[in-house]
Structures are given as structure tokens and as C-alpha cells.
Amino acid sequence: MLKLAVQKSGRLHDDSMRLLKECGIGISNGANKLKTEASNFPLQVFFLRDDDIPQYVEDAVADIGIVGENVVYEKNKPVEIVEKLGFGACRLSIAVARGENYTSVQSLEGKRIATSYPFLTQQFLAKNKVNAEIHEISGSVEIAPGIGLADAICDLVSSGSTLLTNGLKETETILNSEAVLVRHKKFNASQQQLLDKLLFRIHAVKKAKNNKYILLNAPNEKLNEIISLLPGMKSPTVLPLADKGWSSVHSVLSEDEFWDKIERLKAAGAQGILVIPIEKMVM
Structure with a gap:
């Protein structure tokens, strides 16, 4: 079982618990509860003061912890940052x-x-x-x-x-x-295997948040130009519509380039553009 330390309260607590939920890990943390176990993943969670998390991880009381980079560097403990989590900036x-x-x-x-x-x-x-x-x-x-x-x-x-x-x-x-996931330096093979499984889920959640799924209608004479704007994960999906001369194009856009691409797609002749949030994205 992997032991995870998170803030018992404060600015990173809610986002940490939300991340676990989005990773499909069920956690029950009732009022004043300082320790609990996940219902569907081999994970035990400790709720601690944020300033104490690096020490608990260094001592291997907790195997991993979610804490702000500021706390990691201020406490100057020999723990390893394994993942930046994208919240708590x-x-x-x-x-x-x-x-x-x-x-x-x-x-x-x-x-x-x-x-x-x-x-x-x-x-x-x-x-x-x-x-x-x-x-x-x-x-x-x-x-x-x-x-x-x-x-x-x-x-x-x-x-x-x-x-x-x-x-x-x-x-x-x-x-x-920002919030980071840290680990101690005494990991054994079974702990690393569980951490890899957790990181796999975290990466899928983070990837989904940074991308949008889009569907649009494109006139066939403009299809090549529109496809060139949509790299997708590999390449866009193109399906013929019942209305002759038109196709439906499905793809994925990153948040960073989203609005610029949408404007260019409109200019190229795309119509009926639908944007759908992605819950998980497994590469």
C-alpha cells in the first residue's frame, strides 16, 4: 500500500482531493479524520499540516506527498519532486x-x-x-x-x-x-509500481484538462485546408455527412492554441463547431 500525505486544510487541500477523485480513487475524509484508506486503490491518506509534509516524506512515514514547491524548497528536505500537478499556482x-x-x-x-x-x-x-x-x-x-x-x-x-x-x-x-507530488528516496519495487499506476492516472487527468475535443462540419472543397489546422492526437477523424459535399471532422486541440485555431477554422469555412471537455485522455 502507498501512503500519501496531503494538507488537512488550506489552499491545496480541496484541489488535492479533487485530483484523487478525478483519478477514480475514492477517499472518505470525515471531519477531524487524520488518516483514511481509499476504497478502490491501494492508497492510505494522511491529512497533515503542509509544513510537516516534507519531513513525513523524508522519514518515509508517508511515501509520497502533495505540497507546494515553496514548502519543499523552504524546508530543504532531501525529497524528490516527481510531478508538477498544475494547481495551486x-x-x-x-x-x-x-x-x-x-x-x-x-x-x-x-x-x-x-x-x-x-x-x-x-x-x-x-x-x-x-x-x-x-x-x-x-x-x-x-x-x-x-x-x-x-x-x-x-x-x-x-x-x-x-x-x-x-x-x-x-x-x-x-x-x-505550484503543487507538486514528492516522494522519499527509499522506494522499493512494489512502491514504485503503485506510484507508476497513480502517475498514469494523474497524467491522463492533466492531459484532459489541457485539451478540448472539437467537432465541426466542413465543406469538402475546404477539407484539406481545415485538416491541416487540426493535428489531433494522430490525425483528425473525418466522416461523410448525409448532406452531400460536407464532412464531419473530429479532433483534439490544446488549450494553449484553442482560440487561435478556432478563428482560423472559421475563416477556412468550418461551421457548427462544437467544443466538448475531455474527462480523461490516455496516450
Whole structure:
């Protein structure tokens, strides 16, 4: 059985549980439950504080864990990142008061910086040869400059609205982060086999989210031009319609190129374009 550590609460918990569900793994996690087993996959789930997950994985109490990259690098434990999961995107950034004349990282020289990430903050300062005083605090970092505790902060930023509310501006990005799957370095063959099965499901779910299934009607005289715009997984599926001179074309488009391709398909003569989300995509 594989042992997985996830956040018991917080910004990654819901997305982690949703990912397991989308992978077809049934998990029952009632109120205040700290440990449970999947009903249809050899997986035991521990619900832990996010800061503790790297330590539990390093010690092989948990075999794998879902945690933010920011926590992995801050805790600096010898665990291996095996997969980026595509949710929980944020960045660890330096921010100062909006009215401050900030010109470069050298502007932090001699300043007081409040943060919950002292290791990464110190690494950043050392890399840039800046001497500053770090104040480690566990929460509400963004209020530190306003109450005179610090001149700047180093904290996680998503939309930036919290900084704006507290009269701060983002100046330097230390780390771009997202949720990752980590493992310890003492895996045996049976554990690796189970992890490979889990990764197979995760890859199918991620691939589906990054692609759309489209169906369209195409005049036959424009078919070659339209097909050239639709590579699909191998090549588009083309079926004749009852209406002579027309064909139905089925394909897959990646999210990144979706709107550009749709515009070009319309311009090439495609009609009745239907777009359908994909639940799983097995390559």
C-alpha cells in the first residue's frame, strides 16, 4: 500500500482531493479524520499540516506527498519532486510599501524583512549580496510594514489583491510555485509500481484538462485546408455527412492554441463547431 500525505486544510487541500477523485480513487475524509484508506486503490491518506509534509516524506512515514514547491524548497528536505500537478499556482515575492522608492534588489540593503520563509529569503539575499535583517513570523506577514515591524515582506502572492489592500507593491519574485507530488528516496519495487499506476492516472487527468475535443462540419472543397489546422492526437477523424459535399471532422486541440485555431477554422469555412471537455485522455 502507498501512503500519501496531503494538507488537512488550506489552499491545496480541496484541489488535492479533487485530483484523487478525478483519478477514480475514492477517499472518505470525515471531519477531524487524520488518516483514511481509499476504497478502490491501494492508497492510505494522511491529512497533515503542509509544513510537516516534507519531513513525513523524508522519514518515509508517508511515501509520497502533495505540497507546494515553496514548502519543499523552504524546508530543504532531501525529497524528490516527481510531478508538477498544475494547481495551486503562486509566487514567493518581495514587497515594499507602495510609496517607497524601490529601484533594485540593492534597495533592501539594511532593511528589515518579515517572512514565513526565512530560508528562501536568506538564499535570495545572499545570492544578490544584500545584507538585511530577517524577522520570521508565522502569519499575517502583509501587515508587518504597516505596524512598524518591518520595511518589507517576503510572502506568497496569487492575485496581488492582499498586497494592494495593505498598501504594498510587489518588487521581486523569488520563486514561482505550484503543487507538486514528492516522494522519499527509499522506494522499493512494489512502491514504485503503485506510484507508476497513480502517475498514469494523474497524467491522463492533466492531459484532459489541457485539451478540448472539437467537432465541426466542413465543406469538402475546404477539407484539406481545415485538416491541416487540426493535428489531433494522430490525425483528425473525418466522416461523410448525409448532406452531400460536407464532412464531419473530429479532433483534439490544446488549450494553449484553442482560440487561435478556432478563428482560423472559421475563416477556412468550418461551421457548427462544437467544443466538448475531455474527462480523461490516455496516450
